[in-house]
Amino acid sequence: MAKPKPSLTDLTLQKGVTSPPSPSAQAAASEKEEKRIGQTLRLGAGAHKQLKRLAVDVEKPMHDLLLEAVNDLFTKYGKPPIA
Structure with a gap:
């Protein structure tokens, strides 16, 4: 009888790969x-x-240029540049 193929989990555990972070x-x-x-x-x-x-x-x-433009717009109207 043929030996069952290992699962992907078995293979990754053998290589020391950790599982993905929990939700x-x-x-x-x-x-x-x-x-x-x-x-x-x-x-x-x-x-x-x-x-x-x-x-x-x-x-x-x-x-990045668009965010810079938004920050310049905020500054023009007296708001903090937070984009």
């Missing part, structure tokens, strides 16, 4: 992180192209 551990870690809410920004083709070129020129992701 409660993941929840505790995520509570420490700041909660973020998505916001969609639609740009015209020219503005998008210009932003993309600027991101290449300054070697920053477009997302």
Whole structure:
């Protein structure tokens, strides 16, 4: 009779791989992180192209430049830059 094949769990335990964090551990870690809410920004083709070129020129992701712009807007209106 053929020997049964080991399960994936058996194989990972043999290699010393630990199990993934429990859901409660993941929840505790995520509570420490700041909660973020998505916001969609639609740009015209020219503005998008210009932003993309600027991101290449300054070697920053477009997302970082947009957050910088939001912080500048907050500052302009007397709010703390927290984006």
